[in-house]
Amino acid sequence: MTTEVSTGIQYRHLFIHFIRNWNLYNDDDELNLSAQLLSTRVFIVTLSLALFMILSFTAAIPQSRAITVDSPSVSDFENITNRYPNAFTCRCSQMSFPYKQFFSFNPQFHQVCSSDLISEEWISSLFNVTTSNYYPLDFRLMASAQFQVLSALCRIVRNIVSDAVNEFSATIFVSPRALSRTIFDTYTDTLVDQFNKTTLENFRTLNGFISSIIDESRFISALRTNFYTRSVPDSGNYTTFSGIYPQKVNLTQSSFMSNKTCRCDQTSNCIYPAGIYNQSKAIIPNEAFSNDASLLFAVPGVQVGCVPQNALLQSTLECFYNQSCLDIVITLTGALRTVSALNISNSISRFHPTTTIGDIFDNLMLESWQIFPDFAAYFNICAPAACSYSYIQRFFFIYMITVAASLFGGLSVALHIGCSLLVKFISKISYQQTRTLTADEERESSRSYRDRVWNMVRIAYEKVTTFNLFKTALTDVEQGIYSTRVYILFLMVGVYVLTIYSTKVIGSKQVIVQNPSINQFEELNKMYSSILSCPCSRLSMPRSTFMHYEVQFHPFCTSRFIRDELWLQYWTMEFLNGTIDPTPSFYWADFRKNGLTFLNYIRILCEFSTATVSNVLNAFEAENYFSSQPITKLEFNQLTHNWTDSFIVQVKKGIKDCLTICFSIH
Template sequence: MTTEVSTRIRYRHLFIHFIRNYNLYDDDDELNWSDQLLTTRVFIVTLSIALFMVLSVTAVIPQSRAITVDSPSVRDFENIANRYPNAFTCRCSQISFPYKQFFSFNPRFHQVCSSDLISEEWVSSLFNVTTSNYYPLDFRLMASAQFQVLSALCRIVRNIVSDAVNEFSATIFVSPSALSRTVFDTYTDTLVDQFNKTTLENFRILNGFISFIIGEGHFISALRTNFYTRSVPGSDKYTTFSGIYQQKVNLTQSSFILNETCRCDQTSNCIYPAGIYNQSKVIIPNEAFSNDASLLFVVPGFQVGCVPQNALLQSTLECFYNQSCLDIVITLTGALRTVSALNISNSISRFDPITAIGDIFDNLMLESWHSFPDFAAYFKICAPAVCSYSYIQRFFFIYMITVAASLFGGLSVALHTGCSLFVKFLSKISCQQTQTLTPDEEREPRRSCRDRAWNMGWIAYEKVTTFNLFKTAVTNVEQGIYSTRVYVLFLMVGIFVLTIYFTKVIVSKQVIVQNPSINQFEELNEMYSSILSCPCSRLSMPRSTFMHYEVQFHPFCTSIFIHDELWLQYFTMEFLNGTIDPTPSFYWIDLRKSGLTFFNYMRILCDFSTTTVSDVLNAFEAENYFSSQPITKLEFNQLTHNWTNSFITQ
């Protein structure tokens, strides 16, 4: 223990002795030993202070670092996007490509469209040769036709959805820069929502137009549910009567509200609860259909009416979710017995069992679109060759050490010489103050300023010509002087080369422009298009904020021929006194005979085109345009031009 303590004390004394006697100027003959030690300590202190100041400045000053990643992978890109969401740029090598390359759909339809209820076997089993003998209120009269319509509706929506998906998949997606996963997910969610709304809107417009045309045509159903004919006794003429249905009828209650009726010659939407009756009855002209016949069973939610399609759309499938109800229908109609009820589980469908079939049809019988955007596929197609990002960093250790190391050599040489001169200067002043005045005769004669300047110049010349930094390393004085000159020469050349390098090298500098104007953005994009990053404050905005269309229709659609009641009144043969000639004596090809029908159809077409264009324009302008970065004016004009062409061709 005593030996260890003594060894420790001895090393401590040796270390203190080394520090006290550490001498960097032992080769300077102009300084005595004490001045050499003083100069060494001054040099160490000043060098330490200088290095500390350099490190402090480089640590505090923010440094903008620009990093470039060549051919980044998906993982690299996501790391960059997550860490520097507003300071990265990755230009796509392919800026436009169809959605089908990274987007797919697997739409799921209402379960009825894949059930036995629309099978040909089920539809055929509901029909027999005596079907037309049933009373118009009997479920069996139009059941086969209604389920045939239901099967057609399923085929229609499948075709419409398939066509819409194919059209969407062929649409070109423009992406100048790679989108981050977060932005990509937000964009695709918005895209699917817009696609859903647009598809439904277009379908409803077309369906409404077709339904309106069919309604205006007043087609006669072969089932005698909207119109039926009677022969005039004693002649070869026939009289057509309109079907009349009682309204607000509930067959499950003992009291009915029979004071309201609906005529099929006025609307084809008249309905009545479907039932199965024990017997049929004769149709009485101009009287409402009644349920005086013996009622066997009421089919819950199902309706009969003027035409099978309209009655079906106002019906529900609640009976066909219940196996017991379905079994009763099968027993009373003699239909196919292998048919199973629909699954009533809430997890299967977003529609309730009591939802009208028309509402389901208006939603394309879709349970979900099941969209599958593939970010990895999108990034692979985008394939950015280079990703660049920048960030601000303080206390960058490598940069601090690099700057300190680069300045250390110059500082050490400058301070080594400067400290020596400084101490010599102090010693000289101290010696002059301690000298006693000598007699006048011993003093040197006072020299002129010219002589002093010459003397100082000569001293400086001698110092330069005899300057030697290698007194200890090189024993030969002349070789030491030449080595010093070579060292100084190379040092000056190095400083010159570094100066030229730093004037030519491109240094990354981050410049932030708050709320730039259009002109500023255009100028910056023209100068720094590959590294410019201008994150939008709003990722999406309706097109109506920057686009508006004004449509001009054919003059006929705004003319008096379809809007002036006086003009249309002529074709009804309504005279000024209020009387009407029901049988004007015009030939059947005379315009005055068919003019009203013609102009009514033209009015329907004009109204449909006006409504359609207006709705499509509203939907188009309401769609959100998605952009994480602003685009140039040229790109904007090209984009809007493509939108307009696409809109016109729809």
Template sequence: MASAQFQILSILCRTSRRVVNGALIEFAAMTILSPSALSRDVVSTYIGTSIEQFQKNTLDNFRPLYHFVSSLVEEQQFLSALGTNFYTRGVLGSNNFVTFSAIYPQQVDLTQSSFMSNETCQCNRTSDCVYPAGIYNQTRSIIPNEVFSLDVSPLFMIPGFQVGCLPQNALFQSTLECFYNQTCLDIVISLTGALRTVSPLNISNSYSQFSPTTTIAVLFDNLMIESWENSIHFATYFQTCAPKACSYSYVQRFVLIYMITTIVSVFGGIRVAVYIASPLFVKLILRLCCRRVQVIEADEGHESSRIISQQVIVRNPSLDQFEHLHDMYSSILSCPCRNSSIQRSTFISSEVQIHPFCTSHFVRDDRWLQYWTMKFLDGSIDPTPSFDFFDFRKNGFKFFNYVKILCDTVNISLANIVHSFQAKYFFSPQLITPLQLNETVQDWNASFRSQIYSLYPPKFYPMEESIRQSGSISRDIIEHSVVSNQINNTWILEYTTSYIGTNGPVPCDCMQAPYCIMPMLIYNECFYDEDCVQMLIDQRLCGNQNIYLPIDLDNITALDPNTLISFTPQDQLINLMFSSLANQLVYTPNYTLYYAECQPEICTYTIDQELHAVARINLVIGLIGGLAVLLRILVPSFIKIIHLFYSFCYQQTRGEKFFSSII
């Protein structure tokens, strides 16, 4: 089995590499919407969070696909070409044949390869039966209906490696511990004559997150990724952003000199104003008011000199205050978010309702799934009930098993999409309005629906197609695929294609046509029809009440067609799959929650105001009066300082002359 298993291992490595590379390309194509330049800390937080989410999504999106394929293979019960799960034997002297299931002794403890219990594992019940892998000097055929065992001791047991029903199932339960050990590897090389140029794998706790005894299933479930190496280049981001301008505002207290100057200016202005303007105050006001219109009309070019800008700050505004401010000053209002990085799940509710059939009794109730178990009156199970192969009572169980696999896989995938979408962060440097938020969420909603509705075709359909094209033989239809020919008085069994009748006159060849189907005498809409469901229950034993035990199916009722929103009872399952079984999608924002997450500390807006004529006169008078008072205070002191300086210089000069005359 080693050849098949190492080919599978190679495929797993290539698959992991393709999945990761594809995810990296998709991640690299993402765009950061940043109307304003973001700080280094914000960029690091955003990119770091996005990378963590990307890594998680890569694994979460891959695992359902892997388990979907594994479940399909398990359900199909393909015959391994190695003859390790099922094998067909012809009956001597006839053209009859019998298909047997391999039976393995149950291994109790995988760490003790030779420890087998009396329990058995049958491949017709599960494909996970395993047996310790070794190198034997013996050829042994599997005997029908006997537990597989070897009579001689192995030349060497491969530590951690397993064989069993199917190569891939046994491989997933195996470890690579032998290939980390030089001694073990040397023994394998000496006994097989292969791998002569291969050196053991390097094991180091500082290098690998996995141990040598980690199963291959765990390795593949983690896409065989040892580590993610991430780096964030803020300089590159800043160069790409290339901000055109940076602006800031600040609040500053009055300095002492400015306060003194302002007070002096005010008092001086009042004094001068009272002295000069008292007699003519009323006349002046009237004349200024009359001339105001004329000045504006005649000198519009200098109007800006009469305008002052005033910044208004509203601290910790409420939602109602913001809405009022936005109505009044929408074009000049600025409300920076305290938290510019907001997780979508904090203000957006999302819900995906899967098709009601997936949650119905027909898929989830074990009693309905016992419909196909025919027990004799003594309690033993009839393995081959005498129903036609195309009868619902014989092969209907397969349909419900497939539906359950599809429902479970899609349900997990949809949950991952919703979680991934909700875990993303919305960057909102500025508080946006409800209308802007709704427009943004509409774009997200379109992307959200696109991801969900495109789930099946690119991911699941290629896997189904590859299985369909593989030419594998399923145990379920082997009676239609095996013929016995007599050659030289010897009966030879041959596998051939199946021909399944269709509604047309020509049988359908499964080798040529992708879909060969026959109706099971019931249709999808049967499960929405109470009479049809009751007919299935009543006709279960088909007149064999004296042979088989009945079961209680009173709780099984038809589905309500009114629960269907995106589908109809007549839709085929393939059409449901192309819609990802999504019956309803709800993706709605809550602006109040968004506002609470944004938490703007301040809202600011700047308004331009024209100085009133009186205010302008008062300003000029204040400046003149202030200057007069200031000069009145400073000029005498200034003159005294000059006089003192002059006296000092004069005395110095006289002293020098007196000293020189004495010499």
């Protein structure tokens, strides 16, 4: 223990002795030993202070660091975007690609569309050669036709959803830069919501248009449910009569009977609760259908009416969720016995058993869209070759050391020379103060001003010509002097080169303009388009915030020809008050006979065009525009022009597709 303490004391004494006798000027013959030691200490102190000031200054200066990551993975990219959400750039190697490459679709339909209730076996089992003999209020008359319609509705919605998904999947997504997961999720959520909404609105418009065309066409059902004919005795002619349905809500409660009736020549939406009756009866012209026959079973939720599809849309499937109810229907109709009831405990269904089929159909019979965007797939397709990001850092150790090391050489030489001169100057002043004033006056008076100047020049010349920084390194004095001159020459050349270089190098200066105006942005973009950065405070906004369309339709669509009730009453002859035959017999080609139908078709087309344009326009204006940086006025005008062209194409395509479907039905 004593040995360790004595060794420590010995090292401390050696260190103190070294510091006290550290001499960096032992080769300067003009300084005595004490002046050399003083110069060394002054040099060490001033050099330390200078380095401390340099390090403090460089530590306080904010440094912008730019980092580039080559071929980043998804995890690398997400780390970058999470840490530097507003200061990263990742250009996609593939800037455009269809949605189908990173979207997956698995739409789920109502379970009835995959049940036995729409199978050919079930539908065929509900029909037989005597089906048309049943009374219009009997479930068995319309059952087969209604389930055929239900099967057709399922096929229609599957085709519509499939076409919409295919069209959406083929849409090209343009992404010059890789989107962060947050922006990607926001964008795709908005995109999916808009797709769902647009698909539903377009479908409802198409469905309404086709329904209006069918209603106006007044098709006669082969089941005699909306119109039926009777021969005129002894004439060979036939008269067509309209079906008349009583207004009754519930077959099991006679108190709900009403004297009101619904005529199929006025509307095709007349309905009546379906039942299975013990016997059939003849239809009496111009009288409402009655249910005088004994009722065997009232089918819950099912309606009969003028036409199978309209009655079906106002029906529910509640009976077919109940196996007991379905068994009774099967027994009384002789239908296929292997059919099972729908699963009422299906937890994924958003439709209640008492929901009308019309409401289910109006929602495309979809339980859920199940559209899944895949960020990893998107990023792999984007495949940025490199991602760069920048951040501000203080106390950047490498920068501090680099600056200090670059200045250390010149600074140490300058201070080494300056400190010795300072000590010599102070020593000389002290020496002169020790001389008497008289001796100074005698010496100064004996020398003229010119001699004193010449003496100073001579001394300076001798100092310069004999200046030697390598007294200890080189024993030859002449070589030391020449080496010193070469060293100073190279030092001056280096300083000159650095000065010229610093004047030529373009410095990067960050200027922040708070809340710039449009004019300021345009000016800055003209001057600094390649380096200008203006992060948007809102990454997305609906197009309706900066775009608005006003659509002008043909004046006939707003004219009195299809809007004025008095004008339309003329074609039904209701204004004649019986003074003239209210149903005159015109020639079949007479415009007075078909004029109302003609005007109604135009009205339907006008309403359809208005609804189609409105749907496309609403979807267009509601669609979000994503941009992390503002664009110039020229780019904005070009972008909106392209959008307008696309909008017009969508409207024309939507109307053309609907008309094609309508004509194919006819």
